[in-house]
Amino acid sequence: VLPHLREADSTENLSLFTTDEDHLKYWLPILYGLSEVIGHPHIDVRTSALDRLFNILLKYGNTIDADLWALIFRKVLLTIFSPVLSTTENSQGQLDNMAEWVTTTCLGALSHMVELFSYYFDHIQFLAEEFLALLTSFILQENVNLASIGSTCLLQLITSNAEKWSDAQWKVVATTLQYVINQKLCVELLSVGKPKRTNTDGDLVEEEEEITEISPTNGLEDFVGMLRESTPSKHRPLDVKVVVGKCNVVLLLLKTLHDVTSSFYDTLTNEHFDIFLNALDSCFNLAKTLNNKPNVWKATGKSDIMSLIVRQEASSCD
Template sequence: MSSMAERRHGISTPAASTQLKLRFIDRDEHVYFWFPLLAGLSELTFDPRQEIRHSALEVLFDILRFHGGSFAQSFWVRIFDSVLLPIFDHVRAEVTDTTTFTSEKRRQQEEQWLYETCTRCLQHLVDLFVQFYDEAFTLLSRLLDLLRGFMNRSHQSLAAVGVAAFVRLAVKAGPIMNETCWEEVIAALLAILEETAPEARDLITPPPRLNPAVAAAVATAVATAAAPISTSVSSAISSEITPASGSGSPSGGPSAHHPPTAPSGAAMANGGGGAAPVGAGGRTFTLREGVGARRLAKFRCQAATQLLLVQGCSEIYANASQSLPPGAVRGLLDALAFIHRHAHAADMDMDLRRRLAVQQ
């Protein structure tokens, strides 16, 4: 009776207002209501027409910002998986197309398009995560994986976009994240630093020359996702590599605990003493074309990403120092120490520096 009287006289109570508030959850009728609109706008964010692309992107995130407060945690997960992540699937497809099948002029236009779209999408995505953190915090690991994917690309513009979004996330969400979430962020930072650490020795190591039988064995091992390649295959590969490296391992560089050894006589005769290394088929290994040029481009991109991450660590500490737990501060210091150790090891390797000079 009291509730009927309250409704008759227009009286609102906290319990009544809570009951009247609509919450969208991961249920068929709610999905069918929202997803034709949201998924359609998601598709249009990569329309070839710039005005359509820009408008669709802004409208999509305006809707999510305005109505996101009525979405339950399960509904945010569905939106992330079915609406937001597919935008970045388009990015992967477009990057493959522009780096493989297009002319230089079109490639520049496409890269500008990708850079603009990805920058705005990631900024909006981070801002949404922060705005609705109470419901979306379970998506932190997926968001970090997405950003790691960008930072790990051998595409300098997209890697830079990923670093900028990562720093934006740490700075904006820092005051509301607990220690466990900070541990996830720092773990992602340390992982991407290891993944993007540039290997200078790849620039002086010619590609292996494999006979058909060994090549087939390697392809089989990779295709079946075998653990390490078998001993017989490994020995066969080693026997087919043209002597060129001054160290014991053709792909790994010296570490802080294992300083570089003196090059062997064969290596000195084939690159350690000033001659350019010889690659597959007896051709001189060079950084100006082919495999060498691709390795150099990847090295430059990774080095640039590491520099951006150094700046990012500084910015995170400068803007979020008041909310950083002690473990996160130690993590930032560990990240900077890792970069220093890696760069210092390469800088102090005199054999590596001499052979890189020959490759210039």
Template structure:
């Protein structure tokens, strides 16, 4: 049939075969292989009428005459599946493709209904375990024809391949059907077969998407001010990604006892989403990872928890080099001193470009940096969110080594947030550009506040809830150090003459620093930082009496400076009063 150049002849062949099969279906028997061969060729035909005619007959065969297909030879089931997969690639009518996918699910149901249970085979009894290969059509199959895996293989791998189809409806439908089949009939698979399916059918679905996302991220790091590559690099939309990850995690949870050796692969996929420089994929990864640990937390070993936490740490740190490289581009970008000077500039350059044109280019570059900074902050906060959820829910299952990884995550993100806020020249450029372009500024202070608040809450939680690990890791000292840092940051924003300890040889010298009166921007910053300072002061006052006495020398001068500050809020003064009366006063009176 495929050798004929005449559309009429090809259509006539399909009609003849259809008439023959439908009128003598009981007599086809060993002829099914030839029938499916003709319909497979018709599915790839370049004329719509041939495709639709062939599929109409296939639909009737599958719906009404399915038992006759494998009556003589079970292997014809695979021919039927391959034929349906060919129809899913039809570009003439999406309904044909979607119906073919639905029929594949029907075939899976019939296969499971027939009691074909995939069992391990060893070479000791003269048989062999099914292995995965690719045939000429690019569809994977399982080699041992007597193994039920030879029937499941083409069906599952055909659906897996369809998840990368360019048509959104086909991608989503094939994803849904594939994971429904695995969830509904996975109990029939042995562990050996399951691990093979997971490696050759499930994981490749995500490899293609993640590889493109990784390439996009690498491109962005190499050329940070270039046009954002994500739109073309990610083949799945946000909704499809969310559905796919949800299906993956649900499947892994349902068959955890068999699929446990593949935990590292699943974690790798989820954290690769967290490495994205845009919020959508990162949110999807966070939701999936939270669901995974929420369901399996009590069943994970210490090493498995460590694997998850290390992957999270790597995800948090992996985007920093590219982001820092992006920020360095701000050094070469010049923006107007203020929005007024921008609106009044109309001079021409020697190259036929006005200064406005050059400044517009600079402003657009800054706008890109602003957008990327907002996304970066959102992703970092999402990582803090998932880590917080993990330790609050599963603290009893975390060892000291795992707790230490969490400490490193909080510490590194907090330090990064503080460093970001110390880039005053860059912040000034961003403020001017955002004012001119009428954009909201990146929430840098909010990022720093949330990072330190999460870090502080974590240490307080550990000190109160797990005394053994707290003492083993000396977390009280770390808690005091974080509180000290928060107070110092706050005082740096005030105008009081605060005392700073500096070393001069072997002596500690107290140096008094004077600053100018507060601007309105500084007042707003202090107001934003006040809740964090109050939390730090309350954390100090919540220490045991002996612990407070032990660490009072670390923070006493800072507490005095806060008392002297004329810009501290009433809430800050009340907490300070409580510290001096209840904590420091008690020490003095003893």
């Protein structure tokens, strides 16, 4: 591959590399191999692979055409996170085995993707919706570390490209924020104190509350469908740790929304603010309802849940 890359060094803004077989046989083994090594158990090995992978893409990104970028995004970059975003029944055990990777490498890998997207925005902005769907999958994980990483990188992605987003892209960004806030709300607390129902196995279980789906705004039905497909299934029973984690992530998302609207007030349109206000309204109404339920206060006991819900109510009308 080196002769081809040396040729690329002397050529500016020219797409030399495509999905042609002659190019793929060089690019994919190298890039995919590095992405696999990023999952190595030794931190120094995976960190080196991570740096090399993104250094290559940063250096030669302007010589890659759109089709090859799409292939690299879907077949190389997304696979880095497949083990921790798995939706299988064994995903929790798999995630437990990768706890060190999540805490030491995951944020760096996702941040590198944000930096790459921002650097080559003009080349790969067509992948924005898929990238936002990836971040949505992170944010909606029950694991608070993954959810926090996704929230942090969502803010990084929005702010680093704030001057580049078109009005249509801002609408997609706003819809993403509305969706993740809506999905992350602890609606399961509404079932506290309600009588249990009998499931098909004859066991008594809590009555589950349904999340109110957002109505896709004109032109974004397909995108909202993509976000729904990125929403992970729940495999663990409701517990205090999960609820506390969700509450903390909602507060982080509310801060993100506040930072975005205050920092880019002049850039956003009334349509964008309507979407943001709908998200705040959903959060405020749920928090207010929960705060007025004595059964919820009693059932949550000495946990941090209700103090976090109070903060959500205050933050959503701040």
